[in-house]
Amino acid sequence: MKKLFTIIAILLPVFSYAGEIEDIVPAPQKAEALRGSFRAGGASIKCDPSVDAGVIDAINRFSNSLSICSGKTSYVSTPIGLKESVESGNGKGIIFLKDPGLKPEHYSINISSKVAIIRANDLNGFIYALETVKQLLPEEIYGNVFNEDVRWNLPCCIIEDGPRFGYRGMHLDCSRHFWSTDEIKKYLDVMASYKLNRFHWHLTDDQGWRIEIKKYPLLSQIACYRNGTMVGRDFSSNDHIRYGGFYSQEEIREIIEYAAARGITVIPEIDLPGHMLAAMSAYPWLGCTGGPYEAWTKWGVSEQVLCAGKESTFTFIENVLSEVASLFPGEYIHIGGDECPKTEWEKCELCQAKIRELGIKGDEKFTAEQHLQSYVTRRVQEFLATKGKKIIGWDEILEGELAPGATVMSWRGQSGGQEAAEKGIDAIMTPTSHFYFDYCQSEDAEHEPLCIGGFVSVGKVYSFDPVEGIAPEHQSHILGVQANLWTEYIKTEEHLEYMLLPRLLALSEVQWCAPENKDYGRFVRAVTGHGFKALDFAGYTYAKHLIGVSGDNIK
Ligand code: ACM
Ligand code: ZN
Secondary structure, X not given: OHHHHHHHHHHOOOOEOOOOHHHOOOXXXXXXXXXXXXXXXXXXEEEOOOOOHHHHHHHHHHHHHHHHHHOOOOOEEOOOOHHHHHHOOOOOXXXXXXXXXXXXXXXXXXXXXXXXXXXXXXXXXHHHHHHHHHHHOOHHHHHOOOOOOEOOEEEEEEEEEOOOOOEEEEEEEOOOOOOOHHHHHHHHHHHHHOOOOEEEEEOEXXXXXXXXXXXXXXXXXXXXXXXXXXXXXXXXXXXXXXEEOOEOHHHHHHHHHHHHOOOOEEEXXXXXXXXXXXXXXXXXXXXOOOOOOOOOOOOOOOOOOEOOOOHHHHHHHHHHHHHHHHHOOOOEEEEEOOOOOOHHHHHOHHHHHHHHHOOOOOOOOOOHHHHHHHHHHHHHXXXXXXXXXXXXXXXXXHOOOOOOOOEEEEOOOOHHHHHHHHOOOEEEEOOHHHHEOOOEOOOOHHHOOOOOXXXXXXXXXXXXXXXXXXXXXXXXXXXXXXXXXXXXXXXXXXXXXHHHOOHHHHHHHHHHOOHHHOOHHHHHHHHHHHHHHHHHHHOOOOOOHHHOOOOOOOO
């Protein structure tokens, strides 16, 4: 009998079928399931010749993956007159058409049993259509290996989609722990799968400087190393293992290009005037006392910051930012501004002389030193404007006088973003309460890998309302939402991915979906079904609290 079951099991392979529209994350604006399916494996792929080269590259990546997985080659062609032939009802295969009527990042998908028609008007629109198509295919598509037990079909459906917010960010701290370019590419891949479009690259901090600056070679010879790292949560400890790394300008360009091909703009952060101890270890004249300084081996907020009283500090900042501005093509450079203690500035003769020279006075709201930081922010903002760049800063930049044109990242709650929006200043919501992915995912800390504290579950991320407490006429100043992944307590790729996923999927619905399209029940079903399988095939580690599994095994 047992033998008979075995024979039947061998004769009846378990086929994986097409995905379902309820499984798409982030949920599309409008989606209607139709009867039937379209055979995608081996389908011809045709693309409007008027699209940009980047669109063809994205389609080629998709067709390569489909060809590998299905074992049937899908050729991509760009025939003249494609649009007319589709309009006259003669389209066959998978067809990509440029549609000037569609807004940026929007797309439509129309799949019948004969033809799958995809329309968009820009690179990101096509990229997101392709990500949706991938989610409609069996999850094995993420494995990128030949799989004969799969029916490479797409469900017939009509989808019209576009994002709620233009800024859909994810941050990564590469200072506290250094992540290789391959690790960053894998991070960008999963961001792209869920339609995020900004990578906030935290490149400098007290514990290590990570970007090559040609004018200051000691940044990548001294400042990128620290003499050991504290162990676990013990602030008095040091493992005495020299730790470091940096990205060459060539590697930076490689990451920018890789991200751009996936619809992601990279925003570099050079955190100033605080969080600069590593740079000061290489160039001690940057500090108020002249050092000596050492890149920090422990976590926290250093009181040693850039001296705002010396012109040489501004020359350094401007030279560094000139190279940064010419490397990164995006419109924004993040200049940090967070957690800058003023103890050194209060004692420093040069900083105090600067305060007098500028006629700065403390007032009932802010100290003279806070106004001095505001002066630093304005000066850097004006300099970057000459390079065609705008600044983003953490919400401390609201302390003092913020010049028009700056964008505020609201991290100490939502109030910074609310205040900014009400003053007509653009803001991005990234409060610790919902979007600090270094916070624990479970209250049962004993069965979790190290986390910084706090508790941010998938449900908490999902529940966020970015415009809460903001009058309708000011809401357009909320450009979007971002989550931050600080890596003090995260050393391995496995741990990093565990902290990121599946919270990133919840973030994507906050960023993408209109409030009426959010539904936590549907989201959890989609994530624990299709989502987890897709992540398994793509080789990611993820937290499984949604299915009652703790993080005991994560190292
Ligand atoms: C921050 O978490 N210090 C922005
Ligand atoms: Zn000083």
